[in-house]
Structure formats: structure tokens, C-alpha cells
Amino acid sequence: MISLSDIRRARILVVDDEPVNVQLLEYLLKTTGYENVSSTQDPRQVVALHLKHRFDLIILDLHMPGMDGFEVMEALKPLESDSWLPVLVVTAEPDKKLAALEAGARDFIGKPIDTVEVMTRIRNLLEVRLLHRESLDYGSQLERQVRERTAELARFRGAMDATQDALFLIDTASMAMVDVSEGACRMLGFSRDALLRIDPVALGLATRTQLERLLGGGAAHDGESEADIVETDLLRAGGEGSVAVEISWKLQEPDLEHPAQRMLIAVARDISERLQAQENLRHAASYDALTGLPNRTLFFENLRDTIELAQDKNWRVAVLCITLDRFKVINDTLGTRGGDELLRQFSTRLVRCAKVRDSVGRLGGDEFALILTMPREQQDAVNMANDVRESLRMPFDLHGQQAALTASIGIAMYPDDTVEPGALVKYADTAMVRAKEAGRDGYRFFTAGMNVQVLARLDLELALRGALEDAQFVLHYQPKMELNTGRIAGTEALLRWHRPGYGLVYPAEFVPIMEETGLVVRVGDWIIDEACRQIAAWSADGVRDVRVAVNVSSRQFVEGDLEGVIRDALARHDVEPGLLELELTESALMQNAERTTEVLTRLKALGIRIAIDDFGTGYS
Structure with missing residues (x-):
């Protein structure tokens, strides 16, 4: 009978070329009571050490310079009369484990090391080794029995x-x-x-x-x-x-x-x-056979799980019910085969619209649903609805027939509308019917108040898209003063919007929308050109060397040709580069920092002045 004290007196050798791995294993072994622990970082010494000490266990790393673990095991085999190698290999490569076992190793442990697993495997293997040696002591008797x-x-x-x-x-x-x-x-x-x-x-x-x-x-x-x-x-x-x-x-x-x-x-x-076969049955019970999407049962399970998570995280959840407009006409015209192919292709496009944390499902017929988790406002639901509508713009190829399609989408919000999963889907379905009745190819929120907010924002976005073409933007120039002299050191160009019927609109109301939609790139290009035009106009009127600072967005560095726009504006209006100053925030500087730094370096070499706005509020 092998006792715990026998195991802890066992002779152990740790072989690894990495000192930190050796130290870790030695520490684990000694602190758990093992008394005879040796180590080496040179695999070429293992044979000599084993001849001298006859180790009960060798913990061997597979990948070492000079001599790998497989070569060490091959060298050890002649030392064991029965080729029973007391070797526990350590490797981070799963495909090497079976190769090590076939090479003679008795067991393996993976990297990174799990302390509990390692100590358990060491103890188990030592017990087997000591039992094996004990049995060898009765060799002659065993030979007869064998x-x-x-x-x-x-x-x-x-x-x-x-x-x-x-x-x-x-x-x-x-x-x-x-x-x-x-x-x-x-x-x-x-x-x-x-x-x-x-x-x-x-x-x-x-x-x-x-x-x-x-x-x-x-x-x-x-x-x-x-x-x-x-x-x-x-x-x-x-x-x-x-x-x-x-x-x-x-x-x-x-x-x-x-x-x-x-x-x-x-x-x-x-x-x-x-x-x-069991897995196929489970899959058939939870997934739609035609599209491969979660069916109604699994969709509701996912919705319940999402709502539970949202309760813990204080998030909002949106459910979008989606129906394909005129699907019945296409199905009747092209037959079931064409209709099924349309549903399959649409489900693929729908999955591409979803984010990693979103859930998609087919509720039946041509009705689909999406679950969105939103840490902040419901604008994410609007963006998703527009993404789904946009995904339908390209016609579907149905066995050689082209079919154009639109969708009506209903949106219900947790916890705004209800906290019950079933009611949430019902409300989204009701909103979907309203969207269809309103003329199709659109979306509606279940809550009237949300529809008002969304429609107001949509109206603002549409007005913004026409503001540049209709010359509704103006720049106001705010002087910059030197505190010690009182002298005007330059000006800062401030964007304002004269919206017809609304008067002057300040940036806080429309700049975030320009950032989201990408309009900030086109408007930013206009600001640079208009500032250069004003500098030239002042110079022509005898007001020279007035430096103008303009704010730039991180999207202008990534999506636009900021350097080309500035060079063209300077040349067009014959303005010295030193009279134009770019202001950007720390957060803008850190977004796509490598690209931004390259552009700023070239602009600075051109003579453009660079300033960090709101310094100390971001990454400094």
C-alpha cells in the first residue's frame, strides 16, 4: 500500500529551459510537501541525473533548445528495463499530447498551468510509479504468474x-x-x-x-x-x-x-x-428548417435571457418585428420554391446586419425578429431598422428572376413599453402592422412618444443633408486674446446653422448627428475652405496676419482627404499656411492614432499650426 508519506518522499526532477517555469513547479511541489525536488534547465543532463538518482517522476517540457522532450524520452528508454518512462510532459500544443503518449510519456499537462490539475496529475502518476516499482520488487514471482x-x-x-x-x-x-x-x-x-x-x-x-x-x-x-x-x-x-x-x-x-x-x-x-441523432432532434426543435435561424421557441428563450441580463446591467432592449412587403405576391408569382429561396437569402442578409450580441429569429411565414441590447438610447434600434431596410436595396436573384423587396418594421422597447417578453413581441408586432399601414418600407415604435422623438431626429437629419447645398451654414469668428497684453492673437471659427423656419441652431444640437452620419467630413471640408476664403478677404481689406483656428473631426483623418483639402484651400485663396490652425481633441487624436499622426506631421511640415482642444479632459 502506497502511503501519502511515500508519495511525498518520491524523487522528482523538473526539466524546463525557462527559469520561471522551473521556479513555479518547484514552488508548487515544495509547498505541498514534496521533499526531494531537483531541477535542470539543460535537457542534455537528464540521462546522467536519472542514472545517478533514479527519479520517480520527471516533469519534462517538450520544446527546449538543444534537445527536445521527444529526444529526452528516447534517451531514457534504455535506462528502464520495461520501457516504463516516469515522464509527465508539459506542452501548450494539443496535437503534441498524443504524440508524447505514443513516445512513452505516461501523462501530460497543458499550458498555461492549472495548479489543481497539475498537483492532482503529479500525485496520481507518482502513485502509479511507486506501485509499479513495488510490483517490480516481486519480479520473479510475477514472471511465474505471468x-x-x-x-x-x-x-x-x-x-x-x-x-x-x-x-x-x-x-x-x-x-x-x-x-x-x-x-x-x-x-x-x-x-x-x-x-x-x-x-x-x-x-x-x-x-x-x-x-x-x-x-x-x-x-x-x-x-x-x-x-x-x-x-x-x-x-x-x-x-x-x-x-x-x-x-x-x-x-x-x-x-x-x-x-x-x-x-x-x-x-x-x-x-x-x-x-x-439526439443533437439533430434538439436542433430541429429549436431552429427553423428553412433558414437555419432560431425558431419562435428558441427566440423567446433568448429574449428572456437577454431581459434578465438587461435587468442586471440596467440596459434597454429593443425587439424588432420585420415583415417582407409584397411577399405573398412574389410567392404566388414564383411559387413556393422561389418564395423559400427569398426567405433564405433575406435571413442571410438579416444575420449580416446583426451585431455579435444581437439575436435573430424567424417567427413564422415571412415574419422575422431581432433582439438588440442597448446601453444607451433607442437610436441603435433606428440604426438597425435602417440597416435592415438598406440590406433590401439590392434585388434578390431567385433562380434567374430578379425581385425587389421592402420591409415594414415594428419596434418595442424594454423596459419602456413592458417588462414581459411575450408582451414585448406582441407590441413590436402591433407597431409592425402600423408601419405597414403607413405605406410600407418604414418602421414605427410602439410608443407614440418614441415615434415623435425619432421622427424629429429623422427630420433634423434630412434637413442637415440639404443644409450644405443650400448654403445654410455660416462661420462666426470668436477673437482669441493674449491675457498679458490684451492683443488679439487670432480667431476661432465657430460653425452655426441658419435653419429655415427655426432660426440659428447651435452645434450641440446637430454636430453629434453629423458625426454619426458622416456628414461631418463634407461640412468639415467646407469649414476649411470658408475659413481660408475669409482670411484672404481680410487680407484684401488690409487686415493681415489674422490666424484662424478650425475644429477638425477624427473622421476627417480616416474617411476624408484632409491634407488634400487643406492644400487646395490654401492654394485657391492664396493663404499662408501659418495663418491656419487646426484644433482637435485628445480623443480625436487617439482614434486611429497612427494615421492621424502621419497626416498631422505632414501638415505641420507645411506650416499649419496644430492645437489640442480641451487638453486634459481625455487621454493626456
């Missing part, structure tokens, strides 16, 4: 190979496999010799605790009684994944002449096809 059992095993193997199931015979003394059936070799792709070298735990037959429980009679029974059936995964050769199996265990009846010699028999049956 000879006596050879004929019996040969007869047993014949019976094993006659079945299609995978059979594994495990010696209860060494906890190692002593024989396997041809069915096991076929199932897992190993040769018999390679399979016998693999530890049962590493193969996936059972955990060390489960094997101990089986030996104690906790699940397997003496004689012919059936054991409990357990589902697990067994490793396949060559790193080709695993095989799903169900395993039953039997503890073999002891021989009257050798009562201490008992065998555990594991019978494994491949259940991959059965599990795949």
Missing part, C-alpha cells in the same frame, strides 16, 4: 476480439492496461502496442478517483453483474479528436489460486451516431 496467465489471456483475447465493442483489460495492481481488443484498436486508431502504453486516465476511460472507486466495488460488481453505464470521450490517435462512448465496468472474479490478482474489464460502445 507465464501461468499467458495461456488464459490468449484465450481471453480470442473472446475479446470476437466482439465489435472495445474491450480494455486493466490490472488492478499496476492500474495499467494489460490487453485491449481489436475493436478498441479500430475505434481509436491505435496499434495494440501503442494503446497499451497509454494510461487509462489519459485515454479517458475514467478518472483516477473513479478507478479507485471501481476497485473498491463502488460501481463495478463481482462476478457477472452489470456495472453502471457511464458516457465519456476516448482519445483518438493522431490528435483526431475523440470518440463518444458509453462504458460499463466489471471487476473480474478472483482466481482461487491467485486471489490477489484481479482485473477490471471496461466495455466501451461507440455512441457517436446516437448522440448526433
Whole structure:
């Protein structure tokens, strides 16, 4: 019987070329009571050290300069009379694990290291190693017993190979496999010799605790009684994944002449096809067969989960119900085949519109739905509705027939409209009907107040798009004063909008919309040209050397040709570069910092002055 003190007195060697890995493993081993821990960072010393100390366990990194772990194991094999290498390999590459086992390693641990897993595997492997050595002390006796059992095993193997199931015979003394059936070799792709070298735990037959429980009679029974059936995964050769199996265990009846010699028999049956059939049934119950999208049942489950998360995060949730306008006409004209193809293509476009955290579903017929989580305002729902409408602009190719389509979209909000998932979908569906009645190719919110807000914003956005062409923008020039002299040091160009029927509109009301829509690039180009025109006009009137500062957006660096716009404006109005100053915020500077820095460097070399606006409020 191997005691805990025997295990902690075991001789352990840590082999790794990385000092930090060596120190970590030494620290873990020593602080958990292991008394004889050695280490080396030179894999070429392992053989000499093992000859001298006869280690019970060698923890070996696979990738080291000069001599890798596979070469070390090959060099160690002649030192072990039975080729039983006391090696635990460490690797971060899953495909190397089976190769290491076939090379002679008894077990493996992955990187990064899981402390609990590492210590458990070390203890288990040491226990097996010490049991193995203990058994070797009775070598002559065991040799006789093996000879006596050879004929019996040969007869047993014949019976094993006659079945299609995978059979594994495990010696209860060494906890190692002593024989396997041809069915096991076929199932897992190993040769018999390679399979016998693999530890049962590493193969996936059972955990060390489960094997101990089986030996104690906790699940397997003496004689012919059936054991409990357990589902697990067994490793396949060559790193080709695993095989799903169900395993039953039997503890073999002891021989009257050798009562201490008992065998555990594991019978494994491949259940991959059965599990795949079950998965197909689960998928069919939760997903739409035509489009592959979540069906109504799964969609409502996703909605309930999303609302629970939104409650914790204090988020808002939008449900968009979407119906395809004139779908019935297309379905009647092109037939079911064309209609189904249209639904499949639309579902693909809809998924492309969704973000990672959004959920898409088909509720039935031509009705689809989207779940959006929104940390802030409902504008995200409007943007998504417009994205869906925009995705329909390109005609659908339905078996050679072109079909143009629009959609009507209804939007309901959590918690604004309701906190109940079912009511939320119902309200979104009601809003969808309203959108269809309003003329199709549009969207409506369930709450009237939201519709007012959204329509007002949409009206503002449409007015902005025409403001530049209709010359509604003007620049006001605010003087900059030197505090110590009172002298005017320059001016700052401030954008104002004279909106017909509304009067003067200040930037806080419309600049955020320009940023979202990208209009800020075109308007920003106009500001630069207008500022240069004003500088030239002042100079012509005798007011010279008035520097004008203009604000620039981060989008002008990425989406526009800011450098080209400035060069053209300076040349067109014959303005000195030093009279133009660019102001940008710290956050604008940090967005696409590499591109922004390149442009600013060239502009500064041209003579343009650069200033950071609101310094200290962002990234400084």
C-alpha cells in the first residue's frame, strides 16, 4: 500500500529551459510537501541525473533548445528495463499530447498551468510509479504468474476480439492496461502496442478517483453483474479528436489460486451516431428548417435571457418585428420554391446586419425578429431598422428572376413599453402592422412618444443633408486674446446653422448627428475652405496676419482627404499656411492614432499650426 508519506518522499526532477517555469513547479511541489525536488534547465543532463538518482517522476517540457522532450524520452528508454518512462510532459500544443503518449510519456499537462490539475496529475502518476516499482520488487514471482496467465489471456483475447465493442483489460495492481481488443484498436486508431502504453486516465476511460472507486466495488460488481453505464470521450490517435462512448465496468472474479490478482474489464460502445441523432432532434426543435435561424421557441428563450441580463446591467432592449412587403405576391408569382429561396437569402442578409450580441429569429411565414441590447438610447434600434431596410436595396436573384423587396418594421422597447417578453413581441408586432399601414418600407415604435422623438431626429437629419447645398451654414469668428497684453492673437471659427423656419441652431444640437452620419467630413471640408476664403478677404481689406483656428473631426483623418483639402484651400485663396490652425481633441487624436499622426506631421511640415482642444479632459 502506497502511503501519502511515500508519495511525498518520491524523487522528482523538473526539466524546463525557462527559469520561471522551473521556479513555479518547484514552488508548487515544495509547498505541498514534496521533499526531494531537483531541477535542470539543460535537457542534455537528464540521462546522467536519472542514472545517478533514479527519479520517480520527471516533469519534462517538450520544446527546449538543444534537445527536445521527444529526444529526452528516447534517451531514457534504455535506462528502464520495461520501457516504463516516469515522464509527465508539459506542452501548450494539443496535437503534441498524443504524440508524447505514443513516445512513452505516461501523462501530460497543458499550458498555461492549472495548479489543481497539475498537483492532482503529479500525485496520481507518482502513485502509479511507486506501485509499479513495488510490483517490480516481486519480479520473479510475477514472471511465474505471468507465464501461468499467458495461456488464459490468449484465450481471453480470442473472446475479446470476437466482439465489435472495445474491450480494455486493466490490472488492478499496476492500474495499467494489460490487453485491449481489436475493436478498441479500430475505434481509436491505435496499434495494440501503442494503446497499451497509454494510461487509462489519459485515454479517458475514467478518472483516477473513479478507478479507485471501481476497485473498491463502488460501481463495478463481482462476478457477472452489470456495472453502471457511464458516457465519456476516448482519445483518438493522431490528435483526431475523440470518440463518444458509453462504458460499463466489471471487476473480474478472483482466481482461487491467485486471489490477489484481479482485473477490471471496461466495455466501451461507440455512441457517436446516437448522440448526433439526439443533437439533430434538439436542433430541429429549436431552429427553423428553412433558414437555419432560431425558431419562435428558441427566440423567446433568448429574449428572456437577454431581459434578465438587461435587468442586471440596467440596459434597454429593443425587439424588432420585420415583415417582407409584397411577399405573398412574389410567392404566388414564383411559387413556393422561389418564395423559400427569398426567405433564405433575406435571413442571410438579416444575420449580416446583426451585431455579435444581437439575436435573430424567424417567427413564422415571412415574419422575422431581432433582439438588440442597448446601453444607451433607442437610436441603435433606428440604426438597425435602417440597416435592415438598406440590406433590401439590392434585388434578390431567385433562380434567374430578379425581385425587389421592402420591409415594414415594428419596434418595442424594454423596459419602456413592458417588462414581459411575450408582451414585448406582441407590441413590436402591433407597431409592425402600423408601419405597414403607413405605406410600407418604414418602421414605427410602439410608443407614440418614441415615434415623435425619432421622427424629429429623422427630420433634423434630412434637413442637415440639404443644409450644405443650400448654403445654410455660416462661420462666426470668436477673437482669441493674449491675457498679458490684451492683443488679439487670432480667431476661432465657430460653425452655426441658419435653419429655415427655426432660426440659428447651435452645434450641440446637430454636430453629434453629423458625426454619426458622416456628414461631418463634407461640412468639415467646407469649414476649411470658408475659413481660408475669409482670411484672404481680410487680407484684401488690409487686415493681415489674422490666424484662424478650425475644429477638425477624427473622421476627417480616416474617411476624408484632409491634407488634400487643406492644400487646395490654401492654394485657391492664396493663404499662408501659418495663418491656419487646426484644433482637435485628445480623443480625436487617439482614434486611429497612427494615421492621424502621419497626416498631422505632414501638415505641420507645411506650416499649419496644430492645437489640442480641451487638453486634459481625455487621454493626456
